[in-house]
Amino acid sequence: MKAFTFKRYGKAPGLGFEQLPRPRLEPDQLLVQVHAAGINPIDNMIPTGMFKLVLKYRLPAILGTDVAGVVTEVGSAVTRFKVGDAIYASLFDRGTGTLAEFVAVPEACxxxxxxxxxFVQAASLPMVSLTSWQALHERAQLKPGQAVFIPAGSGGIGTFAIQLAKHLGATVGTTTSSKNTELVRSLGADDVIDYKTQAFERLLSGYDLVLGTTRGDELEKAVGIVKAGGKIVSLVGPLDRAFAKARNRNMLLVLLFGWMSRKIMGLAKRNKVDYSFLFVRPDGAQLGEIGKLVEAERIKPVIDQVFAFDQAQQALDYLAQGRARGKVVVKVRSMDG
Known part of the structure; x- marks a missing residue:
């Protein structure tokens, strides 16, 4: 089968297509013919080695995070799916990717x-929807009447998280450029800050939650807009001790991640704010709940561009520019809509 892979970590990861054997199924897996694969910013970060300490791949490894396709074979222990079912899933943190003609998907994912x-629309959802669900609903337990700040509202995470936060009954603040103001307002954003001309930390205050979606010093600035007792859930780091312990890392890494997060943890403590880092996990049951919201049209996918399978490298290059309005998807089977 044809797959888009990287061969090594570093500045020259050897990105490109190659022919690989179809995956061999474990008893709890589905063999899925891929119709579309969603990509996310981390797909550009993985080949650099940035996450080598926490994400394990056997090289050469297939890139891509999200999948939508049709089940062509089921393992002997599978009970919830059958051949012919149309499914969607995230394979993040599973040691393989989705930019391939076939993938093995654990039933639980x-x-x-x-x-x-x-299929294209479905492939845009798994990672951003699970990240938003696990951050807002599971970790922060966002309640009606609370206020959440979701920076970069026109991005992949932002476009979904704004809609989920509104479904949960929250007031939403966000940042974007003026050209995307109408988009984020249409998704439900209440307070919209033009990051090119305005400083959110001077205009916003009294928030219950910040969803950390942008790198740099933006997270530190956001501490000041959170009320005492509020929370910051970061998706981009810095990694913390709790994350290292949850993944059963050795004491050296626990200390390293503690050192990496010392500044933001100190700021949060002084402001009586709870800081935590969230590493999304695949979860088919949660995707089932998210699917109900989508079918009820409470949440809709937002897609910026769709690329053909042969354009996988161009899709990753485009995503790396950081200008996508919503998600970027690769259509693996050209006959699909």
Whole structure:
């Protein structure tokens, strides 16, 4: 089968297509013919080695995070799916990717594709929807009437998280450029800051939660807009001790991640704010719940561009520019809508 892989970590990772054997199924896996694969910023970071300490790949490794496709074979222990089912899933942190003609998907990671979405639309959702769900609903337990700040509202995470936060009954603040103001307002954003001309930390205050989606000093600035007792859930780091312990890392890494997060942890403590780092996990049951919201049209996918399978490198290059309005998807089977 054809797959888009990287061969090594570093500045010259050897990105490109190669022919690989179809995956051999474990008893709890589905063999899925890929119709579309969603990509995310971390797909450009993985080949650099940035996450080598926490994400394990056997090289050459397939890139891509999200998948939507059709089940062509099921393992002997599979009970919830059958051949012919249309599914969607995230394979993040599973040691392989989705930019391939076939992938093996653990049953626990998969859910039936929302009936009102095509494969491209479904492939845009898994990682951003699971990240938003686990951050806002599971970790922060966002409640009606609370206020959440979601920077970069027009990006992949932002476009989904704004909609989920509104579904949960929250007031939403966000940042974007003026050309994307109408988009984020249409998704439900209440307070919209033009990051090119305005400083959010001077205009916003009293927030219950910040979803950390942008790198640099933006997270430190955001501490000041959170009320005492509020929370910051960061998706971009710095990694913390709790993350290292949750993944059963050795004491050296626990100390290293503690050192990396010392500044933001100190700021948060002084402001009586809780800081934590979230590393999204695949979860088919949660995707099932998210699918119900999508089918009820409470949340809709936002897609910027769709690339053909042969354009996988161009898709990653485009995503790396950081200008996408919503998600970038690679259509693996050209006959699909």
């Amino acid at each position: 998969a859910a039936l594709k929302p009936a009102n979405l095509n």
